[in-house]
Amino acid sequence: MPRLATPLTESQIRALEPRATRYCVADGNGLVIEVMTTGTKVWRFRYTLDGKRQPLATIGDYRMISLRVARAKAQKYAALVAQGVSPVATARRDRGAESKADVxxxxxxxxxxxxxxxxxxxxxxxxxxxxxxxxxxxxxxxxxxxxxxxxxxxxxxxxxxxxxxxxxxxxxxxxxxxxxxxxxxxxxxxxxxxxxxxxxIATFDTRTRVLSGAEIGVMLHTIDTSNIRRPLKLALHLLVLTMVRKSDLVESTWAEFDLDSALWTIPAARLNTRADLLVYLPRQAVAMLRELHRARASQNFVFPSVRGDDRPIAKSTLNQAVKALGLEVEHFVLHDFRRTASTHLHGLSPQSEIGNDTAHDEVQDEAKRHRQQLQGWADFVDIQIEAARQTWSEEV
Known part of the structure; x- marks a missing residue:
């Protein structure tokens, strides 16, 4: 039984380098890509007709035809071969119909x-x-x-x-x-x-700046693939998911978290308020905090200073980390994460009052509602990140 070819990916094709002689790499179902000595890559269709292996039929230049389109053409030509018809003439007409992208x-x-x-x-x-x-x-x-x-x-x-x-x-x-x-x-x-x-091109009033879903995805994907320290990546992601102020997060202590209950209680004394602030944690946030806890460098602070003394990172650390990335998302500050999350959350739950400021004695159904809303927000953010990841993998 002939060995089945492993389907190619766009990134694998882009990585193919020219050799001293031209060579072919199979995608499967008769589709191959031929790499010329000049580096040019050409889609070909390999087939057998009347029991005899035929010369390769040319589909077209890889620069002009994507993997998806090449597969569709190969499938069409395979149907012709199954009927006993040579696909060469059809392939020639198809190539003539392909626009050459000069303009x-x-x-x-x-x-x-x-x-x-x-x-x-x-x-x-x-x-x-x-x-x-x-x-x-x-x-x-x-x-x-x-x-x-x-x-x-x-x-x-x-x-x-x-x-x-x-x-x-x-x-x-x-x-x-x-x-x-x-x-x-x-x-x-x-x-x-x-x-x-x-x-x-455009400037924005930072008092009203709201990131779009696409901007959220691009920003967090860029942060995740950057070389900044892992705890800072998680801190920036947690700012988006929890909707808390930057100081609330960077000064947080492990004693404030009940990860088994997915609950973060920020003491009133730290907030200088009359009541504690309850922050309900989506499962993505819990996973990040568990990762931080396993690798913790301090028994007290979630985001300790790298200097080794028992204190949290400086409030400016996250700003400096984002600035160093050179993100395309212009005219935003970290506080825009709160405004952005609140705005999108209203869109996801238009009939509800949104917020994390929940008193201890709030009824259970209210707590359940808040948990559902914030989990929906975290899932929405995941979708934006995945969209950015796919765009990056296809365009880079």
Whole structure:
């Protein structure tokens, strides 16, 4: 029985390097990718007809055809072979129908048809809208390599003139992702949107700044894949999930937590309030705190100073960690995590009063409601992180 090929991934294909002679790597079901000595990668279809192995049928250049599309074509050709028909003529017609992405409009269509596969309907809709409404009418007919940073600025200024600075920034980010995709496919050599600072496009009042779901995902994924210390990564994630103030978290002690009950009681004395603050912990937060507890360097503080003395990290430590990452999410401060969580939580539970400020004597059903709401928020955050992770793996 012939050995079945292990299906390839986009990242594996991008990593294939040229050799002294060209070679093929199988994806399965007749689909192979041939790596030329120049580094060019070409999809081919391997098949047998009338009991004889036939020359490979060419599907097309990898830069122009994604793995998903190549598999679909191979499946179509395999159906022809099963009927006793050679797929060569059909493959030739298909190659003729493939647009060569010389100008940005054609490149954008390739991007939408391939990179957007598997994305949510909303993600695809907002990406297509940005391209079709503002980008392509302005620079769609320009060669890919002729688009400049000035073109991006002009487009963003036009959008801002309509009173939509957030949409201008979103559009710049769409162009940036488009060019990252084209660079990965060797269809572009530079990214004109990458040199346009986000802060030059849109500024936000930090008193009202609310991160979008996508921004939450990008931020936390960037934090998680960075080289900052693991406890700081967890602290930043916990700020998002628990909706507490930064000082409440960095000064927390292990005595305040009952992880078995998924409850954090912040003493009134530490808060300078009349009553303790009960923070109900979603399962993701409990898992992070258990990890911190297993690796704890202090018997007292959850986030101890690395200096070895028995005190918590400085309040500025988390700010400095985020600043060092150079995140694309501009004009935000860590307090925006609280505002962002509260805003999104209202959207997830529009008919409820949202908050963590719950007195000890609050009835059990109220506590249950709060737990459900915060667990829903934590699950929502996980979805945003996974979306950012998938986007990063496909575009980098």
């Amino acid at each position: 940005l409009r054609e490149a954008a269509e390739l991007y939408l048809a391939t990179a957007m596969a598997g994305k949510s309907d909303e993600y695809r809709r907002t990406t297509r809208r940005a391209l079709e409404k503002d980008v392509l009418p302005t620079i769609g007919n320009k060669p890919i390599g002729a688009v400049t940073a000035d073109d991006i600025v002009t487009i963003c200024e036009q959008i801002k003139s309509r009173g939509s600075p957030k949409m201008a920034l979103h559009t710049r980010n769409v162009i940036k992702r488009l060019y990252a995709y084209l660079i990965a496919r060797q269809l572009a050599s530079s990214n004109p949107a990458a040199v346009v600072p986000a802060r030059s």
